[in-house]
Amino acid sequence: MSVDADRDLSAELASPESGLQGFPVDAICTGCQRVHVKQVRPEDVDAEIGVDPVTLDAEGLTSFKHVCHRCGTATWWNPTAVLTGLIEAKRSAEE
Numbered sequence: 425m426s427v428d429a430d431r432d433l434s435a436e437l438a439s440p441e442s443g444l445q446g447f448p449v450d451a452i453c454t455g456c457q458r459v460h461v462k463q464v465r466p467e468d469v470d471a472e473i474g475v476d477p478v479t480l481d482a483e484g485l486t487s488f489k490h491v492c493h494r495c496g497t498a499t500w501w502n503p504t505a506v507l508t509g510l511i512e513a514k515r516s517a518e519e
């Protein structure tokens with residue numbers, strides 16, 4: 425059903441490559457088409473600061489600049505999904 429079945433999104437989120445601040449989105453590198461979980465702040469994707477990220481729709485988010493380890497530089501990434509499951513898992517872990 426899911427094309428992501430062979431990916432471990434939590435592991436991707438935990439890796440330094442995802443970034444340190446913000447909420448998790450699935451994103452695609454415009455340079456090499458690599459797909460990876462990235463953390464973005466609302467202001468990075470033109471969302472309202474302080475918004476609850478689970479209410480956001482990836483289609484309404486803008487592309488954001490983030491390092492791509494395959495490209496070896498900072499590139500533009502397009503958000504393809506807001507990973508609400510990971511956001512909620514993180515929240516319950518912090519409670």
Ligand SMILES: [Zn+2]
Pocket residue numbers: 453454455456457458492493494495496499
């Ligand atoms: Zn890339």
